[in-house]
Amino acid sequence: MESGLGLEATELRLGLPGAGGEGEGAKKRGYEETIDLKLQLQTPADVKELEEAADNMVKKTPSVKNVAQCGSIVEPEKPPASKAQVVGWPPVRSFRKSILSFHSDKGGSNMEDGEKSCNSMASFMKVSMDGAPYLRKVDLKMYKSYQELSMALQKMFGSFTNNGNCVSQGMSGKDFINESKVMNLLNRSEYVPTYEDKDGDWMLVGDVPWEMFVNSCKRLRIMKGSDAIGLAPRALEKCKNTS
């Protein structure tokens, strides 16, 4: 069921959460197991009532199934939520999250966990695309590589490009070392993803290692290939510096 809702294996712990030392805490139960556990704790009468109610629901609409069977509702084209983190949970406004990571960065925090909390902060970036009537926000922390990001962007903006693949073509970081390859890419494809980094420079996505990109990216813009040609020399230079 959880994969149908993108919930993944929810980590239910019966001991104190976060207390790695305790054996119970480290054990993680899947959702189905927990349901079984719960039903056992209720009286048989309760269980029967619940099951009857559930049956009635099932009769009314076939789509409401027993919890364990809900995997059939999975949308195959949805990108997998690769982490336990879910969008918008816990329900704290994003400006609160970013302020707290600001504290960690500054080292103004008195808590030992200050450093580690930085990594779990969501970082929502605006993504705009030339010619698209709306922009989007992506949480870069949801992805582990350029590949995953490119799939997500394709899904968001795919309807605006003739060749849906061109967005992902630009994303394999290693290929950028070769100048002629870069120029080929820009000439061939309609759209190229670019981003603005902390210094205010506009760069081609894929230049730098993924981690560095996540930390330095302020916002994304999917540009027309012809507009992005001016960025190529800078991109190559940064490549040479980092490689």
Added chain:
Amino acid sequence: MAEGGDGEGEEEEERSCALGFGTGGDDGAGCSGSPAPAARMRSGSCGGKEQPPPFSEQVLENVLESVLEFLTCRRDRNAASLVCRSWYRAEAQTRREVFIGNCYAVSPGRTVARFRSARAMVLKGRPRFDDFNLVPPGWGARFSPWATAMTAAYPWFERVCLKRITVSDADLALLARSFPSFRDLTLICCDGFGTTGLAAVAELCRNLRVLDLIESDVEEEDEDEDEQVVDWISRFPETITCLESLSFECVNCPVNFAALEALVARSPSLRRLRVNEHVSVSQLRRLMERAPQLTHLGIGSFDSGSADAGAGDLDVTDMESSFAASKSLVCLSGFRVLDPTYLPAIFPACANLVSLNLSYAVFTAEQLKPVIVQCHNLQTFWVLDTIGDDGLRSVATNCKKLSELRVFPMDASEDSEGFVSDSGLVAISEGCPNLRSILYFCQRMTNAAVVTMSKNCPDLAVFRLCIMGRRRPDRLTSQPMDEGFGAIVMNCKKLTRLAISGLLTDRVFEYIANHGRSVRTLSVAFSGDSDLSLKHLFQGCPNLKKLEIRDSPFGDAGLLFGVCHFYNMRFLWMSSCMPSLRGCKEVARRLPHLVVEVIGDSPQDLHGDAVDKLYLYRSLAGPREDAPPFVKIL
């Protein structure tokens, strides 16, 4: 403390649509049939097309108008407007403040046609889950059509308050140009505008009293990057101003401090000033000197690192003298950057403080204690969980008048350590019996603690508990959290707003349905077992107006239970649940005055039968025309 989105003010405001939708307005008992909306439609649509009433009736109406002038409460006005046609007209003529809880529930034209004498408007747009990035950008809720209608109809308009609305610079300029009497502009969780719009307001609104930007996304540069940041503070008139409140905490770019200081100096009525983090502590000191009459102060940076180079190190005693001089301070907020060793500077103000917001600052219980020990009059307190249960105990010991408490997580993730727990909650309940509103983020909670709070704090109107780990059971008993929340709805008879979390079965919804007579707003996440939950809710809660659900196993069957209730509600939001397109279409078919929106992250999402995000709301305006391609209206 106008700190933002989900304050208590919302509870008082929460009522059925201003235009008397549904059953006789506000006592919606059980299900409303369709006749009621139709009746509203008839009387509502008349506008200017009616025959003018006979003379005798006109006299009566004039008398009535004089009487109705005194009615300020929205709820009362809605009721009055339903008495008869004459009362409806009189009420419409005398309503000064119009509250629109959902900008798509009614068209601007219709609103303006009915309430011809309005001077103030409160307009709310996007659903609350937009704050957590669940509503894709570009979904809607634009101010432009409203601005156009209002500027055409209301030459003497004075006050506008917008929440979760997209306002453009052009809209702001239009307001500023068109309303010579304009005095109050409050933008909460809004976006779409930048410093250009602010400059227009500052420059053209000569009678501006309130400019409050709260948790809004103020753009720093234009899309085409030609426009730089505008120095909007300098655009205020050079003369003495009538400014009473200026809040710009959420503006990310620095403002011209010299201009700000001069503005404060020539604003003798200024009572509320909330600056952003770019205002250093020494600059703050100068502002406080200029405005010793301040009652509400929002502090930017409060650490030595931000002191101007020329000013040297500002020490705590210097700041303390500033706070001693500001004798009227009752509300402190901000502290966007805080050096905890500077906290003692606020000691002189503590005894008078009614409201204190430290929720952007990281510090420990030990650092809090010297401050909180003096805050005997504190009624509203917002803080980070880093103070721990120990810090909460200090609060409980010292703040006997505490009415609203919000404990935010420093690390808002499911795996974080979490510094507060059930014992902090119990301590608060024992120390603060007058508690009316609580928002509490934690990692560990027990049913017993929640039950204790329900008994110690019977006046609770808002109970929002967020156990950050999804579906986490009672820490001690491993039971679901049903009993705890059940006790809350049973014992807190005034409860109007509830947010539930932790491991929850259908039973908690049964409790809410049976005991939550006054519950108007309910937030559900990762809860319940089956559609039985929704059956309970829709058949049980007579006052349920706003229901937001995410990631819960509810589908078409549950949705259909709501058909008898949706006209009584402002909206239902369901995301990552299990409704299907077929089920949603069925709801739309049965309720013609309901707008049923299926929302995807991209247009492709809308092709399948599964519905990821569902947002439905009653509306007199019908399906909106500005829906983007990733929204399908059924």
